[in-house]
Amino acid sequence: MDAVDEKIIAELTHNARMPHSELAGKVLLSRNAVRQRVERLERQGHIAGYTIVRAGEDTGDVASALVLVYRQDRMRGGDVLAALKRIPEVVVCEILSGDFDIMVRLEAASLERVRSIWEDIAKMPGVRDTVTALTLSSVVNRPRRGRSSTARG
Known part of the structure; x- marks a missing residue:
């Protein structure tokens, strides 16, 4: 990639729909x-997809956090996973080995919304405890290759 590619x-x-002529x-x-x-x-994967931002939506930075979840019963905790899937701000939910059972990454419009989701997770039947860390800044944020669901027409 050179300076023109950048x-x-x-x-x-800034504008994924910009015509090639412009x-x-x-x-x-x-x-x-x-x-x-x-x-x-x-x-080459430098452009992995294009997205839509609805008119009127806040296009500024989002508040993000990692929530590490301890379930009461690691082997029969499917209800917790099902509930997490229904929260739109959950962008990643992974089952872990080791001390924690589940790692959840939240991306929300505000810290207040992150707090509200954390409270909801902590109150879920089957959740024993949580540990939450707010994201202060992002150093690396690479799109995953081969996972793009959209293409430019």
Whole structure:
């Protein structure tokens, strides 16, 4: 990736629906050269997908936290997992080996919402205890390859 590729990604991050002709003007290349670069960036996994942001939604930073969950019965705690699947702010839920049973990553619109979800998790039947850590900053946040469910048309 060179500086032009970085500029293309920055522009598409700001507006993923930007036409190639407009993008070409911003990066000082022909429309065809931009199209070829975007296709290469997609093939190489630098662009893994495109997303939709609904009008009126807060597009600022989200509050995120890790919640480590101890279940009362590790082997028969399926109800806890089912309940966690129903919380839209749960972006990752993994069963762990070791001391903790479940690791949950929350991404919510506010710290208040994170607190509310944490309270809900702590009150769930089958949850013995939780340990929660708020995310202060993100150092690495790589998209997982091969998991994109959307593509640019």
